[in-house]
Amino acid sequence: MVGKLMQKDKFNYFIKTEKNNWEVIIGLEVHAQVVSESKLFSGSSTKFGGKPNTQVSLVDSAFPGMLPVINEYCIEQAVKTGLGLNAKINLDSIFDRKNYFYADLPAGYQISQYKNPIVGEGEINLDMPYGSKKIGIERLHLEQDAGKSIHDLSPDNTYVDLNRSGVALMEIVSKPDLRSPEEVNSYVKKLRSIMRYLNTCDGNMQEGSLRADVNVSVRKKGETKFGTRCEIKNVNSIKFMEMAIDSEAKRQVELLESGKSIDQETRLFDTKKKETRSMRSKEEAHDYRYFPDPDLLPLKINKSFVENLKKKLPELPDQKRDRYIKKFNLSPYEANVLVSEIDVSKFFEEVIKTADIKLAKNWIIVELFAVLNEKNIEIKDSPVTPKNLAILINQISSGNISGKIAKEVFDIMIKTGSSADKIIENKGLKQQSNPEEIKKIIKKVLDKNSEKVLEYKSGKVKLFGFFIGEVMKISAGKANPKLVNEILKTELKK
Numbered sequence: 386m387v388g389k390l391m392q393k394d395k396f397n398y399f400i401k402t403e404k405n406n407w408e409v410i411i412g413l414e415v416h417a418q419v420v421s422e423s424k425l426f427s428g429s430s431t432k433f434g435g436k437p438n439t440q441v442s443l444v445d446s447a448f449p450g451m452l453p454v455i456n457e458y459c460i461e462q463a464v465k466t467g468l469g470l471n472a473k474i475n476l477d478s479i480f481d482r483k484n485y486f487y488a489d490l491p492a493g494y495q496i497s498q499y500k501n502p503i504v505g506e507g508e509i510n511l512d513m514p515y516g517s518k519k520i521g522i523e524r525l526h527l528e529q530d531a532g533k534s535i536h537d538l539s540p541d542n543t544y545v546d547l548n549r550s551g552v553a554l555m556e557i558v559s560k561p562d563l564r565s566p567e568e569v570n571s572y573v574k575k576l577r578s579i580m581r582y583l584n585t586c587d588g589n590m591q592e593g594s595l596r597a598d599v600n601v602s603v604r605k606k607g608e609t610k611f612g613t614r615c616e617i618k619n620v621n622s623i624k625f626m627e628m629a630i631d632s633e634a635k636r637q638v639e640l641l642e643s644g645k646s647i648d649q650e651t652r653l654f655d656t657k658k659k660e661t662r663s664m665r666s667k668e669e670a671h672d673y674r675y676f677p678d679p680d681l682l683p684l685k686i687n688k689s690f691v692e693n694l695k696k697k698l699p700e701l702p703d704q705k706r707d708r709y710i711k712k713f714n715l716s717p718y719e720a721n722v723l724v725s726e727i728d729v730s731k732f733f734e735e736v737i738k739t740a741d742i743k744l745a746k747n748w749i750i751v752e753l754f755a756v757l758n759e760k761n762i763e764i765k766d767s768p769v770t771p772k773n774l775a776i777l778i779n780q781i782s783s784g785n786i787s788g789k790i791a792k793e794v795f796d797i798m799i800k801t802g803s804s805a806d807k808i809i810e811n812k813g814l815k816q817q818s819n820p821e822e823i824k825k826i827i828k829k830v831l832d833k834n835s836e837k838v839l840e841y842k843s844g845k846v847k848l849f850g851f852f853i854g855e856v857m858k859i860s861a862g863k864a865n866p867k868l869v870n871e872i873l874k875t876e877l878k879k
């Protein structure tokens with residue numbers, strides 16, 4: 386039996402058995418839907434969730450004689466993404482036909498790019514707990530999506546929805562540089578983050594805007610040649626990618642250790658059984674008979690087109706992280722957390738326009754994230770707006786409320802969306818900072834506990850905390866802790 390534990394050894398990830406340590410090799414082909422109002426070769430809408438077959442032009446349904454017209458905006462999006470991946474932009478590229486038969490592919494071929502993609506080699510930087518690591522990008526090419534076959538509406542029929550037919554996809558192929566499910570998790574998130582910064586793919590995995598074919602092989606530790614890989618098709622969540630790799634790698638190790646070999650094949654991940662199963666083997670592999678699409682001219686891009694896009698490129702996650710570390714004195718961890726989602730960084734920058742940076746980062750990373758995670762909501766839908774969080778933080782900075790009371794106020798803000806100022810006023814939560822008032826309370830506590838005061842004076846200094854606790858109780862947590870501390874010290878010396 387193959388060991389259950391996957392063991393990490395600095396950069397690598399091994400499956401440990403009685404006989405060997407096995408290394409896992411992974412390469413990803415990510416399909417990312419291009420952000421664009423209209424499709425790659427037609428003017429129909431790409432909007433998600435429309436009634437079936439309402440966003441289909443004659444080109445998308447492959448009526449005879451219809452000619453594709455390239456959507457320049459999609460080209461721009463692919464080039465921007467290539468620049469974001471530090472990749473080579475190919476000024477000459479070619480659209481090919483990839484031929485296969487399926488009911489949801491009315492033309493009988495998909496327009497894709499084969500030998501000459503629009504973007505060549507690039508790389509993505511990952512910040513792993515054990516250091517940073519570069520993952521090579523092999524290529525990025527443009528292609529059309531197919532329609533959707535719906536098998537579960539009727540026991541006897543399959544329905545076809547062509548709304549997706551012709552939607553532009555970028556296929557981003559990594560080198561086989563990934564070594565663990567964690568690295569794959571980090572890679573997909575980083576890629577998604579870059580594309581969201583660029584607004585070239587919305588990265589919405591529930592809606593199918595981002596999905597991946599996951600290639601997995603194993604080899605014994607120390608070996609330099611790669612083993613035979615299997616490709617797990619169309620995985621649409623990061624969690625499933627991690628689970629699929631885990632189970633597929635173990636399956637391969639078990640086969641190899643029992644003296645068998647790996648067939649290169651296409652597999653599917655069964656999300657219920659949490660294992661992969663065979664879909665088709667190499668022998669049955671398609672011959673797609675790729676050839677340049679005679680309806681489309683080779684794509685030529687001007688150098689100036691690329692240069693212009695380069696100039697307009699926004700600040701990307703890695704640059705933003707470095708800037709945050711330097712300018713705001715954040716730790717690399719904090720900076721990474723705040724830049725990984727563009728909406729989080731926007732929220733943070735909005736808060737610190739008017740509030741203290743140190744408090745802002747802590748309140749976002751600790752308190753706000755806890756709530757968003759628990760309620761499973763995105764930061765852009767946060768019940769607490771950046772402005773309102775800034776108001777709360779300013780109430781703390783100015784000494785109007787203590788950190789403890791601030792948490793109470795925050796909870797109410799989450800529930801009601803009401804402003805921090807209003808809550809503090811309505812509930813009378815303002816911190817008690819009048820020294821005379823505090824002195825009164827302290828005197829009350831000391832009079833009531835005269836024996837404990839004697840014990841304190843004879844050396845039982847631990848009782849200090851008890852007195853503080855009593856004062857806070859009487860003031861309903863509102864007494865300014867710093868003042869209580871100071872005044873109590875003086876009173877006890879008397």
Ligand code: ADP
Pocket residue numbers: 410411412413414558559560561562600601602611612613614
């Ligand atoms: P294909 O077009 O047949 O899918 P590619 O050469 O384009 O083949 O490779 C597809 C993906 O498989 C790439 O992401 C690559 O990194 C990955 N890959 C190639 N060899 C291996 C291997 N031995 N183990 C794991 N992944 C691999």
Ligand code: MG
Pocket residue numbers: 414598616
């Ligand atoms: Mg492939």
